[in-house]
Amino acid sequence: MYERFYGLRERPFSLTPDPDYLFLSGVHREALNHLRYGIESHAGFVVITGEIGCGKTTLLQSVLRSLDSRTAIARLVHTLLDPREVIEAVMLDFGLDPAPGCSKPQLLRDLARYLVDQRAAGRFVLLVIDEAQNLTELALEEIRMLSNLETEKSKLIQVVLAGQPQLRDLLERPSLEQLRQRVTVNYHLMPMGPDETAAYINHRLRRASIGPPLTFPADVTDLIYRHSLGVARKVNIMADAMLLFGYGANKRAIDLPHAHDVLRELGCRDSECPPAAAVAPEPDPIPRPVPAPEPRAEPAPVDESRFEVFEPGASDVLRLFQPSYRVVSDSPARTTSFWARMRRGFMGVPVFED
Numbered sequence: 001m002y003e004r005f006y007g008l009r010e011r012p013f014s015l016t017p018d019p020d021y022l023f024l025s026g027v028h029r030e031a032l033n034h035l036r037y038g039i040e041s042h043a044g045f046v047v048i049t050g051e052i053g054c055g056k057t058t059l060l061q062s063v064l065r066s067l068d069s070r071t072a073i074a075r076l077v078h079t080l081l082d083p084r085e086v087i088e089a090v091m092l093d094f095g096l097d098p099a100p101g102c103s104k105p106q107l108l109r110d111l112a113r114y115l116v117d118q119r120a121a122g123r124f125v126l127l128v129i130d131e132a133q134n135l136t137e138l139a140l141e142e143i144r145m146l147s148n149l150e151t152e153k154s155k156l157i158q159v160v161l162a163g164q165p166q167l168r169d170l171l172e173r174p175s176l177e178q179l180r181q182r183v184t185v186n187y188h189l190m191p192m193g194p195d196e197t198a199a200y201i202n203h204r205l206r207r208a209s210i211g212p213p214l215t216f217p218a219d220v221t222d223l224i225y226r227h228s229l230g231v232a233r234k235v236n237i238m239a240d241a242m243l244l245f246g247y248g249a250n251k252r253a254i255d256l257p258h259a260h261d262v263l264r265e266l267g268c269r270d271s272e273c274p275p276a277a278a279v280a281p282e283p284d285p286i287p288r289p290v291p292a293p294e295p296r297a298e299p300a301p302v303d304e305s306r307f308e309v310f311e312p313g314a315s316d317v318l319r320l321f322q323p324s325y326r327v328v329s330d331s332p333a334r335t336t337s338f339w340a341r342m343r344r345g346f347m348g349v350p351v352f353e354d
Contacts, residue, residue, distance in 0.1 A: 002247035003208075012208035013240035015233065017055075019062040023203045025196040028055060031189045035063050038185035039126065039158065045147070045182045046160045049167050050189030053233025056162050057130060059189075064128065071124045079134040083142035086135075087111065090127060090146070112149050115156035125157045133163035137175055144179040191230030197221055200232065201239055216242075220259045227268045241266055 003010060012021070024032065031048060038046035050056045064073060074093035081089060087107050088098050096114055098107055118125050129135070129143070149156045161167065168188070171180050192200060198221035206213040216224075216239070228234035242254050242262045251258055 002243050005247045006214050006243060006252075007211045008205075008208045008214075009210050010208055011240065012204040013236040013243070015236055017058040017061055019058060019065055021204050021207055022058055022062050023200045025192050025200065027190045027192070028059065031187050032059055032063065034185050034187040035059060035160070039063065039067075039160070042124070042154060042158055044155075044158075044184035045179070046158075046185040047167065047171070047183050048160070048162045048187055048189065049165055051191065051231060052164060053231045054189045054191055055232045056189060058232075060128060060130065060160070060162055067126070070122065071126055072118050073126050073128065075128040075130065077130045079129060079131045079139075081139060082136070083138045086139050086142055087146075094125075111146075112156075115149055119151065119156055126160065127157055128160045128162070130162050131164075132161040133166040133170060135170075137170070137173065140170070140176060140179055144182065147182065192225075192232065192235075193230060194222060194225045197225040197228070197230050197235060200235065204239075214254075216254055217256070219256045220254055223256065223259050223263070227263055238263065238266065 002008075022028075031050075035046065035048060037043070048056055048059070064075070067073065072094065074090050076086075076089055076093065078089075084104055084107075087104070091098050091107065091111055091114075094111075094114060096110060098110070102110075115125055127143075127146070132140075135143075143159060146157060147155060147159060165188070170176070171183070198216070198218060201221055201224065202213070202215050205215060220242075224235055224238050228238060242259055245262045245265070246252075246254055246258060249258070
């Protein structure tokens, strides 16, 4: 889709394990060395564990591809099997056809004959079980019993178990003590660090490039590491999405704002990122005076001339002077204010004539 736009031969961040894109970080190189040593020295059981998406399967495929025709390989990837089904699956992957209705002892006899024939032909037999954490204790014990098939000098079959960290917990159970004692190579694959994540991303871009390779800048790879924590599969998902969204936005280069937008679209949560360091606010270089509070308006003085004192009796009465509305009576010599008439009519207050 975006390959031609970015000058790529193929998609560099495909989720399918591809040994052509194997990147040997420090932890991957060490895991590969352990795996090769265990296979080449025929040293009992080899156990490789790691978190989901750390690159275990890619390592296995790289090692298996390097083996020559003198090695007969059976590889199991579907491990939700009972003990008998494990034996049948091993035989089928070696090219044997279990007869219908065959008992378990007959299956084991036919498998043992095949192993002896391979050794007589100078071939080495290797059984690789991926996703081994899904095996039951009985299935693992059945596999241990297969390793009892041996000649006077060496084993007829070697077993490699690869799986998630739950496999380590499974092997620690007391019921699997005999199997645990036969494990001679045991390695746990850790995620990549920030620098290794950056090198991993640009390594895959170079491998897929036709011309001058596209590169992700350091701030983008650091952001990818913060959200992926160095897990190769998560790195592939994020980097592939950035190329896809960049193609849609006609962006020839992948920058930090674009990376933020893509990760937001992928629903990356803030809890997956390490907390940012607190930054103290910078002091204001120019001191600014604090404005004085505005003065509150003083209430207007009371005009005492608006008040009038009456002497209705023994005490003085202070009342607010209102504009006097005069009512003209028939007699020009006698007038009474409007408010006086109201007090007299409704309150029974004596009226003082003007």
